[in-house]
Amino acid sequence: MTLDLETAARxxxxxxxxxxxxxxxxxxxxxxxxxxxxxxxxxxxxxxxxFATWLDxxxxxxxxxxxxxxxxxxxxxxxxxxxxxxxxxxxxxxxxEQGPRNILKRLxxxxxxxxxxxxxxxxxxxxxxxxxxxEPADLADKQMKPCYDQxxxxxxxxxxxxxxxxxxxxxxxxxxxxxxxxxxxxxxxxDYDDALVTADRHAFFKYMTRSIAEKHGLRATFMPKPFMExxxxxxxxxxxxxxxxxxxxxxxxxxxxxxQAGYHFIGGLIHSADALAAITNPCVNSxxxxxxxxTTSGATWAPNTVTxxxxxxxxxxRIPDGGxxxxxxxxxxxxxxxxxxxxxxxxxxxxxxxxxxGKRLDINMYTDGHTVEGVKQLPLNMLDAMRALDRCDxxxxxxxxxxxxxxxxxxxxxxxxxxxxxxWERDNTLDC
Ligand code: ADP
Ligand code: MG
Ligand code: MG
Ligand code: MG
Ligand code: MG
Numbered sequence: 046m047t048l049d050l051e052t053a054a055r056x057x058x059x060x061x062x063x064x065x066x067x068x069x070x071x072x073x074x075x076x077x078x079x080x081x082x083x084x085x086x087x088x089x090x091x092x093x094x095x096f097a098t099w100l101d102x103x104x105x106x107x108x109x110x111x112x113x114x115x116x117x118x119x120x121x122x123x124x125x126x127x128x129x130x131x132x133x134x135x136x137x138x139x140x141x142e143q144g145p146r147n148i149l150k151r152l153x154x155x156x157x158x159x160x161x162x163x164x165x166x167x168x169x170x171x172x173x174x175x176x177x178x179x180e181p182a183d184l185a186d187k188q189m190k191p192c193y194d195q196x197x198x199x200x201x202x203x204x205x206x207x208x209x210x211x212x213x214x215x216x217x218x219x220x221x222x223x224x225x226x227x228x229x230x231x232x233x234x235x236d237y238d239d240a241l242v243t244a245d246r247h248a249f250f251k252y253m254t255r256s257i258a259e260k261h262g263l264r265a266t267f268m269p270k271p272f273m274e275x276x277x278x279x280x281x282x283x284x285x286x287x288x289x290x291x292x293x294x295x296x297x298x299x300x301x302x303x304x305q306a307g308y309h310f311i312g313g314l315i316h317s318a319d320a321l322a323a324i325t326n327p328c329v330n331s332x333x334x335x336x337x338x339x340t341t342s343g344a345t346w347a348p349n350t351v352t353x354x355x356x357x358x359x360x361x362x363r364i365p366d367g368g369x370x371x372x373x374x375x376x377x378x379x380x381x382x383x384x385x386x387x388x389x390x391x392x393x394x395x396x397x398x399x400x401x402x403g404k405r406l407d408i409n410m411y412t413d414g415h416t417v418e419g420v421k422q423l424p425l426n427m428l429d430a431m432r433a434l435d436r437c438d439x440x441x442x443x444x445x446x447x448x449x450x451x452x453x454x455x456x457x458x459x460x461x462x463x464x465x466x467x468x469w470e471r472d473n474t475l476d477c
Contacts (some may be wrong), residue, residue: 047115048116049115050062051084053118053128057120057125059120059127061127062078062079062113062128062129062130063129063130064076064113064130065129065132066093066111066133067146067248067380068098068145069099069143069451069454070327070380071327071379071383072099073248073252076093076111087113090110091111092109092110093108093111094106094109095109095141100141100143100144100450101453106136109135109136110134110135111132112132112134112135113130113131113132114130115130118130119249122214123207123211123256131248132146134146134147143450143451145382146244148445148447149240149386150241153240155393156389156393160288160289161287161293162239162287162288163239163287163388163392164238164240164287165237165238165240165243165282166234166235166236166243166283167280167281167282168232168280168283169250169251170230170231171230171231171232171265171267171377172265172278173264174264174265174266174271175263176262178266178271181229181230182263182264185200186229188228190226190342191226191342192223192224192226193223197224208253211257212250217235219234219235220235221233221234222234227277227278227340229275230276237283244381248382251267266278267377267378269328269334269376269377269378270334276345276346277347278334278377279376279377280376280377280379281372281373283372284369284371284372284392285368286392292369293307294310294369295367302366303364303367309395309396309399309402310392310396311353311370312401313392313394313395313396314362314372314388315353315400318351318391318421319423319424319429320434320439320440321374321434321440322424322433323424323431323433323434323451324380324386324434325374325383325384325387326374326375326424327379327380328427329459330378331378332424332426332427334347335374335376336349339411344359347373347376348360348361348374348410348423349410349414350414350423351422353370354406354407355407359409360373360406361373361374364405387440427458428459431452431456434451
């Protein structure tokens, strides 16, 4: 039964609801609705001018309505009088086809028709930086190999534990927090769940981390590569597919515990990888994380190639143990809903068309990639990825009207980037 929000407000002391949707570029947009008005908002939606956000709409369009999903309610642990509600977009009485949460829900339904449920966990790496954004906030965080740095982690104890306590109270089952491979970089892990639940939590996690960091006078960023010489922020997704409560990716008879269905799903991701990158690595800056030169810590930990492997962190896909794989391509800028939708669309295509992922490569891809012939490189920049998405039948079929809308907005972004004159160009071209 769907939760009655008026009752929930009374029982939990919620005074305001934040009716929130995520646009194509991953930005969360909201209206703050007093509890006394939430019944009307549930019936009629919260109204927005779609053109004012990244949705590819026109100023002449009718009202864009955000219909809150009461099942997604999350009470802000740092401000419990506010309840966050993820919302689905409707216009002229119809679901908005390019709405990211709508797309994910559509694909989840599509998988359910085959009796399948995707469950995922995400690892949202982020930096704690100065409010102006110029450098990591902790000036003592200087180690060349800063990963798991105990002292640097403990200097941020107040922020990290406030976020972790919040996740504990929300029942997300967080299980570890650490300092990551770049100075100023952290990761906090919670348990995997249904893809829509994880997408909502992922969206909320980004909002929560930024908000709590701000409270502590810091700024949290999920930007893929904020500092060129340091490891970037990935957003690895761990994936399994279930039927009737059973993980169909698990197969003990396989050498590394992955079933044929799992290999086909991976085959689908490999088949559509370059197009998928336009979604999972959505920014100009995303391509400075993948294909990057070695960082000061010794490795970028990001993939360069469309390859898969066993328990080895130098490929696009890692199979750490039986029954799941890790998709390492996505980065911190990925839209939480489109990330899950992209993986599901490409993976379902792989299962339905029994796509062959090719040979598993057990080599260190960073040092020995050149020893294997025919290995495909990931897109080198956003424009390459956009062109691959434009050509990709699998994602065009699955995402429908989203693709032309997204590519139109992204082309404008690419053009704006190209109009930017860099110091590198001047340094290298003044004397041409
Ligand atoms: P690593 O750093 O080794 O890549 P983490 O512990 O940081 O791994 O993250 C692992 C993520 O994978 C967690 O969100 C975890 O809940 C999730 N996970 C574990 N088992 C499965 C599974 N069967 N299906 C989907 N996700 C899983
Ligand atoms: Mg108005
Ligand atoms: Mg991790
Ligand atoms: Mg990590
Ligand atoms: Mg990982």
